[in-house]
Amino acid sequence: MPQDALPHGPLSPRCAHLCIDMQNLFAGQTEWHTPWMTRVLPLVERLVAAHPDRTVFTRFVPAGRPGEGRGTWRRYWERWSSMTLAALPPEAVELIPSLARFAPPAAVVDKRVYSPWVDSGLHELLQARGTDTLVVSGAETDVCVLAAVLGAVDRGYRVVVATDAICSSSDHTHDALLSLYHERYGQQVEAATAEEILRAWR
Template identity: 35%
Template sequence: MQSQMLRFGPLSNHALHIVIDMQKMFAEPGNFYCDGLQAIVPVIANIARNKIQSTVFTRFLPHQINKPPASPWQAHYHQWLTADFGQLPPEQYDLVEPLDQLSHPDNTINKNTYSVFESQAFQGILDKQRPDTLIFSGVKTNYCVLACVLASVDRDYRTLVVTDAVAGSSDQTQHAVLDTLLPRFIHQIELVTADTLLQSWKSDS
């Protein structure tokens, strides 16, 4: 699934780690539960603590629909997100422990779509930090993580996915993305374990 070395060499101190949607609603039994989330929490926390100045967290929040659905995307929100996702208690949108202790308003981005690149706040972070590499962890591998990764590729960033720090809707979808889909992007996407990532990432300076 990945080699023991980064294909394109060590990372600079201009890389940015993006933790996708590690929220309570995906960690607790219910319509949005992600079975593999708890296993990746300590892995993500270790990366974030080592690179806290280079880590950004995202939260997927409800999008308000005030008119009947006029497109497949609006219909998706109207039927699923408004009825279920939008009715969750507010604390369900919070990040899980201990990631909530590592986040603050300046490094946490709220988004209403799968890809964080649709967020003006995220674009502001990119404009300010000017990273050369984007590193992705979080959930779900087959939805928001995948959308963010492909958007990163389209914007010509060096793009990494930390394979032991992402979790999908099921084992089947997890393996489909990590073992079949992403390896086809041999020039654009690097699959790496957390240990190899930290060994290959230069110290902050």
């Protein structure tokens, strides 16, 4: 492992894996299809399989129908009416099957906004488990993963982003976020490959 891959040292038993929104909603042929998801899925699976009991999956749950939501979210769901629960098949919200098989023992937390820290009970769940470090994987790098990372930083967690186990539908902003983590959040966000993370988390 390169000397600076995890500058704050190995990952302790108090580490958890926060896997963001690896759902049929984004893997399937919807308006939110994320092409990279199938490419990063094997690496996400490796991270989950190594510590399924220390994994928490989040699921983004759309509004029931257009017109729901508060403030700008109402306009958002009017724009994305095809992605509301009324328009989607029931299985769209479910985790990708190859990941769903790990839950349980993995936990699943649902959220209605980008951040998994809002009205979800995630922080309380992690604190009850004694978690102080989070490995973050999933989708999308520049939307829900970003919200998860910044919320974790604000709550004082050590954050390790699995650089090859996150994905976006935009190459440009994905790359920009990886640069941002290195250049602006170096004290609080570490970036390492799935292999480097697995070697450091025994």
